[in-house]
Amino acid sequence: MRIDKVLEGDIRSAARLMRDLDDRVPSAIEELKALYPHTGNGYIIGITGNPGAGKSTLVDSLISVYRNASLRVGVVCVDPTSPFSGGAILGDRIRMQRHASDSGVFIRSLATRGQLGGLSRSTFDVASVLDAMGFDRIIIETVGVGQDEIEVMKTAYTSVVVTVPGLGDDIQAIKAGILEIADVLVVNKADREGADRAVRDLFHMLDLRGGVGRQEVEIVKCIATLGTREESGIADVAKAIDSHRGRMGQQEDARRKERAKAHIAELVRGMLADRADATLRAQGGLDGLADGVVRGEQDPYTAAESVLKSL
C-alpha cells in the first residue's frame, strides 16, 4: 500500500501522492483521509512577507537550525504569482540547494493551477502528508503578500512575517494587511540602514492593530545569508517561534479548531468549484454565453444565473 510507504517516510511515494492530490485523483483523496489520523505531531510554521525580504534565505537558515537539533524538516514553497509558466519549478531548483541531499529535509514547491483558492487546499494537503510522514517542523513559505497568501497562512500554527528596512516610508507597506496575521515579526537584512526605524515602525503598527496587543507579538532582527559568517539572529527567530508555540498553550486547541474550519471551508469551496467546472465543460464552456454578452444580447449576471440554474 502506498500510504504505508508514505508513513514510513518514503519520499518517492509521498511525491507521487502529492502529485495525485494536485490532480484531484479520487483514490489519492481516499489515501489522504486514511493518513489523516497520523497527523497532528508536526509543527506547522508559516513564513510570508514582501518579495525581496529574503524569505527563502531565512527558511534555508531555519532549516539548518532545526537540522542541528536533529529535527526533520518539510518545506512547502507556495507561489501563486506564476499561473502560466510554472515559476515554482525554477524555485525548486535554485533555492535551498545546500539541503537538497539531506534526507531529513523535504522541499516541495506549489504553484497555483490557475484556480483561485486551490492553492490553500493544496497547501493543506501537502502539509498533512508531510505531517503524517513524521516531519517535526513543516515550513510553509509564500512568495508574496496577497490575499491568497493570507489564506495560505491559515494552514500554520505560527505565522512569521518577514520584512526589511527601508519599506517604512511607503503607504503600501503600511497597508500590508499581512501584519495583522503575524505571530512573529522578523526584520531581515538588519545590517541595512534603517533597521531600528523598521522595528520602531512595526511596534507602532502593532499598537494600532486592534484585538491582539503587541506584547503577544515578538519582533526579531536577523541577517539571513545562507550560512556565511555574517549570518546572525536566526536562532532568535527559531526561539521566537517556539515561544509563540509555548504562549499558545491551551489556546493551541482553539487555533487547531480555526485551522480545521478554514480547511473544511476551503475544501467545500473547492468541491463546489470542481462541480461548476464540470458542468461548464459538459455545456461546452462559456463561449456561447460570452458571445451573447459581447453582442449585447445578455448581461453577465443573467448569463451566470443561467449557468447556476443548470447545476
Add this chain to the structure above:
Amino acid sequence: MRIDKVLEGDIRSAARLMRDLDDRVPSAIEELKALYPHTGNGYIIGITGNPGAGKSTLVDSLISVYRNASLRVGVVCVDPTSPFSGGAILGDRIRMQRHASDSGVFIRSLATRGQLGGLSRSTFDVASVLDAMGFDRIIIETVGVGQDEIEVMKTAYTSVVVTVPGLGDDIQAIKAGILEIADVLVVNKADREGADRAVRDLFHMLDLRGGVGRQEVEIVKCIATLGTREESGIADVAKAIDSHRGRMGQQEDARRKERAKAHIAELVRGMLADRADATLRAQGGLDGLADGVVRGEQDPYTAAESVLKSL
C-alpha cells in the same frame, strides 16, 4: 429611478449603488443588469506592480494627462491585502488628493470583504457602473501583485505593469508572473540608478516569455511625482496605452470575449460561494464539524463532503 440618475452621472446615486452591490442587495444587481446595455464605451486600463513602485502617483499623473484632454476619468483602487481593518479607506483619503474636487474624476476604493474572488466581482461591478456613467477612461489600480490582482487585471482591456529600478537582482522579482499579463511595462522612478538595466532585464524577460513576443509589449520609462517639475514620461505612458489599444484592432472583440468569460465565471463562483455560506449559516457554521476534526473523529475531507451533500 436611481439608474437614471446614475446614467446622468450623479455621483451620490452611483456611490450608493456601488455600496449596495458590495452588500449583494438583490435589487442593486437588477439595477446593474439594467445599466449593462449602457456600458462598453469607457476604456478600462489596469495598473499593477510591486508595492512601492509608485503606482498611485503614476495614476494621479495619468489622471492629469486625461483631464488635460478633457476626458472624464473613473478610478478603482483595489486593495486585497487588508481584509481586517479596511485599509482601502486610508488609501481613499491620502491618495490623489489634488483631483478630489474635480467633478470629472471619480475615485473609489475597494477592499476585500474576506471572501476570495469577491474582489474581482466587485471590480467588474464598479467598472461597469463607471462605464455606464460615461467615464471615458476607467483606471483599475491594485496595491500588490498577487494572484488576486492578476484576476482583477482581467477586468481591463490594457494591463500596465509598473516596476522600479533595483529589483532585478532578486529571484522573486523575476518570478513575478504578473509580467506575463503586461501589455505595457513602465519603469517608474527612472532617475534612480539602474533604470537602464531594469529596461534591459525586462526586455530579456519578455524574450523568455512564451506566446506573445516582446514586439507587442512596449517598455516605457517615466518619473511620476505628483506634477512637480521633475515629472517626465507620463505622456509616453498614456501614448503606449493608446498604442496597445490601437494594435488590438479586431483583437479587441476577442479580448472583450475573454473578459466576459472571466466575468461570468467569477459571478458563478461567487454565487456558488454565497449558496455555500448560506447553507453553512443555516447549519450553525462549521464549529461542530471542526470540533470533530480536532478530536480526530473525522478527517476534513469527510467533513467537507457532508457539507456538500446537504447543499
